[in-house]
Structure formats: structure tokens, C-alpha cells
Amino acid sequence: MAGKSTGKIIFDLSLLKRVFQYAKPYKTKFILSVVMAILLAIVSPIRPWLIQITINEHVHEGVTGTQAVKMKVEQMIILITVIQIGMLLLETAFRFYFSYLTAWLGQTVVKDLRVNVYRKILGLNLSQFDTTPIGTLTTRTINDIEAINDIFSDGLIPIIADLLSIIAVLVFMFAVDWRLTLISLASFPILIAATYFFKESVNKSFIRVRNAVAHLNAFVQEHITGMAIVQAFAAENKEFSKFKSINKEHRNANINAIFAYSVFFPVVEIVLAVGTGLMVWWAATHALKLPEEEGRVLIGKMFSFFLCLNLLFRPLRVIADKFNVLQMGMVASERVFKVLDNEDVIKTEGSHAPQMVKGRIAFDNVSFAYVDDRYVLKNLSFEVQPGDTVAIVGHTGSGKTSIISLLNRLYHIQHGTIKIDDVKIEEYKLDALRKSIGVVLQDVFLFSGSVLDNITLRNPAISKEQVVAAAKMIDMHDFIMQLPGGYDYNVMERGGSLSLGQRQLLSFIRALLYNPSILILDEATSSVDTESELLIQKAIDKLIAGRTSIVIAHRLSTIRKASKIIVLDKGEIKEMGTHDELIAHQGFYYKLHQMQFEKHIPA
Structure with missing residues (x-):
């Protein structure tokens, strides 16, 4: 207050x-x-x-x-x-x-x-x-x-x-x-x-x-x-x-x-x-x-x-x-x-507004701090090619979520450059940039209202038919129709009438309804039950095809199919490669993998 x-x-x-x-x-x-x-x-x-x-x-x-x-x-x-x-x-x-x-x-x-x-x-x-x-x-x-x-x-x-x-x-x-x-x-x-x-x-x-x-x-x-x-x-x-x-x-x-x-x-x-x-x-x-x-x-x-x-x-x-x-x-x-009088506002003076981006992402010596000089990302450099799936892993607080926040221009970086299709993100119009990026966050926020309103965010340009088509495309239409009232079901304040898994599924449709060129999944399966996780994993396989995808997860089992895995620790890149390459290297990623799966490895 x-x-x-x-x-x-x-x-x-x-x-x-x-x-x-x-x-x-x-x-x-x-x-x-x-x-x-x-x-x-x-x-x-x-x-x-x-x-x-x-x-x-x-x-x-x-x-x-x-x-x-x-x-x-x-x-x-x-x-x-x-x-x-x-x-x-x-x-x-x-x-x-x-x-x-x-x-x-x-x-x-x-x-x-x-x-x-x-x-x-x-x-x-x-x-x-x-x-x-x-x-x-x-x-x-x-x-x-x-x-x-x-x-x-x-x-x-x-x-x-x-x-x-x-x-x-x-x-x-x-x-x-x-x-x-x-x-x-x-x-x-x-x-x-x-x-x-x-x-x-x-x-x-x-x-x-x-x-x-x-x-x-x-x-x-x-x-x-x-x-x-x-x-x-x-x-x-x-x-x-x-x-x-x-x-x-x-x-x-x-x-x-x-x-x-x-x-x-x-x-x-x-x-x-x-x-x-x-x-x-x-x-x-x-x-x-x-x-x-x-x-x-x-x-x-x-x-x-x-x-x-x-x-x-x-x-x-x-x-x-x-x-x-x-x-x-x-x-x-x-x-x-x-x-x-607060001047800490989002700068939207960029003029670049393509109809669709190809999805090439490049971080070049990016350093970022939320407060003063307490950097959470330090000299980060990596590239993601159009259509590739890149996974980012690391301990809590290693800077994974900060990366996607910077990609969306939710914060301004202190050093370095971030480019999409070889154009600095500061040169994009903000709405054009964010419409090209679909995000599913770990902490799902739903507004009081119907399922349909939460998926479309009350955008009158999106019809119910489009929503139904998107839900069917990723096999979630039946799940919604099982709710009382279907698409008209009131999710109540903050989605309190739905389980964590159900909220995650709705946010998944919401992010992908706009057909983004870049898809970001931030702990997308961390809050769901096994049945919902299987449903999401099946949907992910359909959706990442032809899209640049960035997957952030603690569960290493969800990122084995990634074309590249970036391992972060305290804001720095420790390793980079495929799952098999990193396991063979027996470095930082191997230790993370062992910590999660050692109980299941046969003696």
C-alpha cells in the first residue's frame, strides 16, 4: 500500500x-x-x-x-x-x-x-x-x-x-x-x-x-x-x-x-x-x-x-x-x-516491424543486472538458428528466466547486444517483437472470466472458431469441453477453480494462438501432473516443428531432443552441446543429470 x-x-x-x-x-x-x-x-x-x-x-x-x-x-x-x-x-x-x-x-x-x-x-x-x-x-x-x-x-x-x-x-x-x-x-x-x-x-x-x-x-x-x-x-x-x-x-x-x-x-x-x-x-x-x-x-x-x-x-x-x-x-x-514522472519506461521508438520473423537469435556479450552492478547474466554469447530447439538448463537462480525476459524486452540490458534476424531488438516495434514470440511461463496468471476470454485476452479480432482450431491442433479441445460450460467456463480470480496443470494448458493455447515464429517454454511442465505433462509433451512435438524454440526446464528428461543445450551457472555459460555430447564430456551437465537420475541408474 x-x-x-x-x-x-x-x-x-x-x-x-x-x-x-x-x-x-x-x-x-x-x-x-x-x-x-x-x-x-x-x-x-x-x-x-x-x-x-x-x-x-x-x-x-x-x-x-x-x-x-x-x-x-x-x-x-x-x-x-x-x-x-x-x-x-x-x-x-x-x-x-x-x-x-x-x-x-x-x-x-x-x-x-x-x-x-x-x-x-x-x-x-x-x-x-x-x-x-x-x-x-x-x-x-x-x-x-x-x-x-x-x-x-x-x-x-x-x-x-x-x-x-x-x-x-x-x-x-x-x-x-x-x-x-x-x-x-x-x-x-x-x-x-x-x-x-x-x-x-x-x-x-x-x-x-x-x-x-x-x-x-x-x-x-x-x-x-x-x-x-x-x-x-x-x-x-x-x-x-x-x-x-x-x-x-x-x-x-x-x-x-x-x-x-x-x-x-x-x-x-x-x-x-x-x-x-x-x-x-x-x-x-x-x-x-x-x-x-x-x-x-x-x-x-x-x-x-x-x-x-x-x-x-x-x-x-x-x-x-x-x-x-x-x-x-x-x-x-x-x-x-x-x-x-517516472522515466523508467519501455522505450518503443524502434521502427522495424516485419510481418513475420525467421527466428534467428543471437546474444553477443550480454550482461544484465536487475539492481545496480549485481549481474545475473555475465558476457553471455550464443546463437539459435531458425527452426532449432535450444534448451537452457541450470540451477535455480542461474539466469535462465532472465534470458527470455531480455528477449521480450521486458528489461533493458546494460552491456552487449541481442539480435533477432540480425536486427537489434531495440530497433523493433515493441508490439511487432512480442507478437513474434510466444511464451508459456512457469507461474501462470489467469484473469477472472471465461476460458475463452483468458485464451484470447478479450481480443475481438480472435474468433472462437480460431481458438477451437488451435486447441484441436494440439489435442486440448476435449480437455476444455470436459469443463462445465466448455469455453464459457469461468476460471474465477487467478484461475482458482482450475488445477495448476489445467492453468498451464490454457496458457499454452494462449501463447500459441498467435502462431509465433519463436516459442519459449519456461518450466512449461514443472507444475503439471503426469497425464497433463504427457499431453503437453505431445503438443510440443507438433508445435516446435518449423519454429525456433527455447526450452527452459529443471527436468532434464524434457530437453533430450534439443538440437543444442546451454548449461548456465551463476549467469555464465558453462557448457554447450547436444545431450549425448554433454553426457560424454562428463562435465557440469553430466553432474546435473546424475543428480536427477542416479536413483534410477542400475547398479
Whole structure:
């Protein structure tokens, strides 16, 4: 999962600018959202102003005037009330459209970002997946990008809208009566201090919650995947205790956040009540000392200020929370941009794209290391002629699988050259290169879906008839038809409803359906039962005819027919020749052969 966040969140303008670059294609809606924020700020003081006019200019007149004056005043008050209702409806419409625009912008940017991130992940070198946990990339693609949505829907633009509303209300209050404004805001420093401590507390709680969720996700995903091991070793109680501990940390982190909210909102209400009380006290006492006309005006101001204080404190209640949301969105965007800025990508600038390769393979002084200078292949040189079958053998870790990974350009070599048909593999278009190479790996991965979907990888260009023909060609059609539903049988996640041997057979068809010129079998029979192995061996004899084939296996019995055997040890070629030549030489290969078959050699 995502790495643990412990440091303080820093507001980075350059990072924010980069996030908003993704809103550039939708600048019309972005501008509209800013316009809505300005309009909301403008209409905020109108209702308090109308209330002030009503009290100052009409209420007293209606009380002391003649009957005709009273009727006129009543009509005016009704008109002002209707205008207020209209303004309230207009403000509600503005607020709705503003919320819709910011949410729409956020979700659209999230959609575009997620596409870009997933495209980037698809193009990363395989070495990135060796060193980066899958959960981390999953979190970047889903959770972190979703958090960026909050920058738009609950972050910067809503914060600007709230600040503009606060400024508009304050300007109105100071314009009406600066002394009454200062008295009303006398308790404001308490709110500023409370807001700061609330922001810091919730910020820390958010980080704890985020880390706790990451730990929960990682723990549950890992243990559900490995449930067979947990149950096989009777470790249920021990693992359950670990889960309860992680879950408790998640609860405590959330409770801390809830506690901060529980303290902050009452403090805001108390500060508002204190401000309102001070305003009423000052206005009432001063109104008694002023002439009747001025006193009545001051009372009208008091009523409008009462509404202004509510308009002022409403955004202040949530603005600290919105700053935290914005900061968490910034943290998420920083993590996402690290993925987008990763330059360790598959280079696909080659232009060579033949319809079909002949299959001549040449390794010339190839050295390769997964990490730094820890070479797993050292100065490897060999050739494979078109149509030949070459077997590569050696102890685990000798570099056998690395050879086929380099041939497919899953990794970049540090030294030497690899050529197919006398053309460097870097000069091939990547899709053309890989379509020419069929691979059956030892660890078979099947996706959740039907047998047909797993064979075709949902390629609409491949018909079911082609799949059936390929399966029949290597005598596997009957095996598939024995499954419930045949080609429509759901293999479930990772092929869990099939045996290892059955999964191997399906991957065999999948690799060979494209009729590759080069066939690679990496431990193709290591995970299958005897019956399945015989079926695969029979299929191999049909398929390698006319194809360049590379067979990697621990079982030496599967490679005796190879035209050439390459013996690897610690990344270096120890021997090369046919089975009979290497046995006669009684070297490294002979020792490997004796280790496997000495129990079966007659005394």
C-alpha cells in the first residue's frame, strides 16, 4: 500500500498549478465556477442590507404613521420580503450550480488523471514492478487520484468562494458601522486560535487514518490471498490478533478526528454567541443614549449584523476542514505525479516491424543486472538458428528466466547486444517483437472470466472458431469441453477453480494462438501432473516443428531432443552441446543429470 506519511503537509503552489493544468481543457466550466464564487460573495450581504432598510426606513414609519402610510409600508415590507425570498432562491441556485461545477471539474480531472496514470503504469519497465508493491500502484491509481477530486469539490475553489463571501460580509459590516463591527468581532481571535489548533489536530488525525486504512487494506488483501497457508499452519488466532490490533489503530485515529470536530464546532458556536451578545449589548446601551432617529438606525444595524455574523461564521466553521482536505489532496497529487514522472519506461521508438520473423537469435556479450552492478547474466554469447530447439538448463537462480525476459524486452540490458534476424531488438516495434514470440511461463496468471476470454485476452479480432482450431491442433479441445460450460467456463480470480496443470494448458493455447515464429517454454511442465505433462509433451512435438524454440526446464528428461543445450551457472555459460555430447564430456551437465537420475541408474 501507500507509504506511511508522517511529515507535515506543505502547500506547494507549483504542485497545485500542475493539478489545475488538467482542468485547462475545461476552462469554460472552471471560469464559470470562479464567476459563481464571485456572485455568491456579492449576494451574501444583500439580505442583511434589506433587513436593515426594512427596520430603519419602514417599520418605525408603519408604527407611527397614518392608516394610509401603514398600508403603504405594509406593501413595501411585503415587496422587500418577496425580494428576499427571490434573493434566497437565487443564492441557492448559484450555490447548487457552483457545487455541481466544482464536483464536475473534480471528477473529470480524476477521470483524465486515472487514464494517464494507468497508461503510464502499462508502459513502465518490469523492473518497476519488481521493486514497487502492487498495492502502492493500486493506491496511486484509485485512492490517491480520488483524493485529488477534493481539491476541486472541497478544496481551493470552495475555499476561495468562502473567503470572498467573508470579505464581502466584512466590507458591508465596516461600511455600515465600523465600531459595531469591531465589537461584534471582539471574540474573533479566539476563533482564529481554535481554527489553527483544529486544523493541526485534524491534519495529524487524517494522516493516521490514511496510514491505518493502508495497513488494513494491505493486511486483508495479503491474508485473504494467502488464506490456505494461514489455515494450513493453524495460524488463524495469531493473524486475527494482528488484524484486531491494526483495526484498533484505525478506530483510534478516527476517534481523534471526531474528538477534534466535537470540540471545534461548539467553540465556534460559543464564539458566535459571544460576538452576538457583545453586539446586542453595545447596540442596546448606545441606542438609549442616542436621539430617537439615530437609536432606531442603530437597532436596524444590529438586526442586520445578527444575520451578517451567521453568514460570517458559517464558512468559518468548515474552512479549516477544507484546508485539510486541500492539503491531503496535495499529498495525493504529489504521489500521483511521482508515478507520472517516472522515466523508467519501455522505450518503443524502434521502427522495424516485419510481418513475420525467421527466428534467428543471437546474444553477443550480454550482461544484465536487475539492481545496480549485481549481474545475473555475465558476457553471455550464443546463437539459435531458425527452426532449432535450444534448451537452457541450470540451477535455480542461474539466469535462465532472465534470458527470455531480455528477449521480450521486458528489461533493458546494460552491456552487449541481442539480435533477432540480425536486427537489434531495440530497433523493433515493441508490439511487432512480442507478437513474434510466444511464451508459456512457469507461474501462470489467469484473469477472472471465461476460458475463452483468458485464451484470447478479450481480443475481438480472435474468433472462437480460431481458438477451437488451435486447441484441436494440439489435442486440448476435449480437455476444455470436459469443463462445465466448455469455453464459457469461468476460471474465477487467478484461475482458482482450475488445477495448476489445467492453468498451464490454457496458457499454452494462449501463447500459441498467435502462431509465433519463436516459442519459449519456461518450466512449461514443472507444475503439471503426469497425464497433463504427457499431453503437453505431445503438443510440443507438433508445435516446435518449423519454429525456433527455447526450452527452459529443471527436468532434464524434457530437453533430450534439443538440437543444442546451454548449461548456465551463476549467469555464465558453462557448457554447450547436444545431450549425448554433454553426457560424454562428463562435465557440469553430466553432474546435473546424475543428480536427477542416479536413483534410477542400475547398479
